[in-house]
Amino acid sequence: MDLVPRLKNEAIHEWFDRLPGSVGIGNVRYTTSGKCDDASIIDGTQPVAACSGRIKLALSFNGNIVNTLPLKKEMGENFSDFYFNCDSDVVCHKLLLGLKQGKNLESAVRSVMESLDGAFSVTGLTGDGDFFAFKDPHGIKPLCAGHDPAGATYAFCSETVGLDMNSFIRDFELNPGELVTASKDGFKRIQIIQNPRPAFCAFEYAYFARPDSRFDGKYVYEIREDFGRNIVKEFPEIVRDSDIIMSVPETGDDPAMGVHEESGLRWERASRRHRYVTERAFILLNTERFSTIDKKINILGSKVDGKRVIVTEDSVVRGDTTKVIIDKLRRAGAKKVYVFVTFPRIIGPCFYGIDMSTYGQLIGSKHNVQEIAKIIGADGVCYQSIEALVNATGQKENELCMACITGKYPTPCAQKMADAMKKRFLEGYEEKSRIYETEEVQP
Numbered sequence: 001m002d003l004v005p006r007l008k009n010e011a012i013h014e015w016f017d018r019l020p021g022s023v024g025i026g027n028v029r030y031t032t033s034g035k036c037d038d039a040s041i042i043d044g045t046q047p048v049a050a051c052s053g054r055i056k057l058a059l060s061f062n063g064n065i066v067n068t069l070p071l072k073k074e075m076g077e078n079f080s081d082f083y084f085n086c087d088s089d090v091v092c093h094k095l096l097l098g099l100k101q102g103k104n105l106e107s108a109v110r111s112v113m114e115s116l117d118g119a120f121s122v123t124g125l126t127g128d129g130d131f132f133a134f135k136d137p138h139g140i141k142p143l144c145a146g147h148d149p150a151g152a153t154y155a156f157c158s159e160t161v162g163l164d165m166n167s168f169i170r171d172f173e174l175n176p177g178e179l180v181t182a183s184k185d186g187f188k189r190i191q192i193i194q195n196p197r198p199a200f201c202a203f204e205y206a207y208f209a210r211p212d213s214r215f216d217g218k219y220v221y222e223i224r225e226d227f228g229r230n231i232v233k234e235f236p237e238i239v240r241d242s243d244i245i246m247s248v249p250e251t252g253d254d255p256a257m258g259v260h261e262e263s264g265l266r267w268e269r270a271s272r273r274h275r276y277v278t279e280r281a282f283i284l285l286n287t288e289r290f291s292t293i294d295k296k297i298n299i300l301g302s303k304v305d306g307k308r309v310i311v312t313e314d315s316v317v318r319g320d321t322t323k324v325i326i327d328k329l330r331r332a333g334a335k336k337v338y339v340f341v342t343f344p345r346i347i348g349p350c351f352y353g354i355d356m357s358t359y360g361q362l363i364g365s366k367h368n369v370q371e372i373a374k375i376i377g378a379d380g381v382c383y384q385s386i387e388a389l390v391n392a393t394g395q396k397e398n399e400l401c402m403a404c405i406t407g408k409y410p411t412p413c414a415q416k417m418a419d420a421m422k423k424r425f426l427e428g429y430e431e432k433s434r435i436y437e438t439e440e441v442q443p
């Protein structure tokens, strides 16, 4: 789990011996479902496997299931040995249930797509060696397919960068609601559900995806540069009141280039990231987060002393990462600090696999822009507008999920739970767990 380890040659051969066969799936993502203690997180590592009689299934997915609680009950009623750790067990068993009932893969996948609310980009294997992938009907998370130059190997990958790094050729991005099987004869594409409302995660463009991945033929880093240009156009008066730009590495780097090109201001590489501190501050517990940010980012004092600085950031979720950086800049002598944020103000939780799953943890759910600036210690916070973000992605507004910045969720269960919890939250209710795992707001 987490970063893919560098394997030595001998280790790779050892794994080859332990895993005979010609198909395989893997996953290094931590789950956003189930218990949060270390043991449960390790237990929830994917892929998951399950069997019923002679039917065997292994499955790996990116995303998050919203209606896990009722599905958990259903799976418990259908499988006497059902063990629930997190949502991936539910996805796997729901598919297994269809196969157990005699459905072929297509109709078993249809039944998964029709009963699961949430985001799921899935890869899987059956005991008979079928290798397949499918995406939820909204296509919230990415998943692409490709092959090696010899045409001997076929692959699915969350992002194109995984194909590039293995010298594979990208063939296509899976459509929302599509099932693709891969065999020695190549890919077979079957549109299981035609959904008129795709909803690709807009946060992938600003934060989650690697900058060297491509969506619709465009590198993510190019889109991030456009984000930077957009903020310059939207806040000219702030640009006039600034001397230099710097970024919060690394997701702030590409927007900083855009800000630099559009404004003509010098981009000082005044923040440096520790090469060996690799934890993502975003996913750590509160106490760990502060010290990790402190260790991870160093400020080059002489570059900012006496300067009015624009800092480019991908997003402000809790606000504490940015607060630490601003504090360091002040201590280094920065005269003014403005923050340019490429992802618009996050006002609501994500139900689809980004671990910001309560209103309480989001600074933007209870504070306006001026208040946020005050809390994090900035002279100004300038968010890119939603309209500018959409234009830069090349998508249409109704093709993206922007639920966490608009409050409009593409799936019905998520919308109901978000609305129910928002009402309680505004009345002073204190959230104790992820919203989709809170009994009181289950539809």
Ligand code: SF4
Pocket (backbone or CB within 6 Å): 140, 200, 201, 202, 203, 204, 349, 350, 351, 352, 353, 354, 401, 402, 403, 404, 405
């Ligand atoms: S709610 Fe936000 S982070 Fe979650 S999938 Fe939608 S756009 Fe992405």
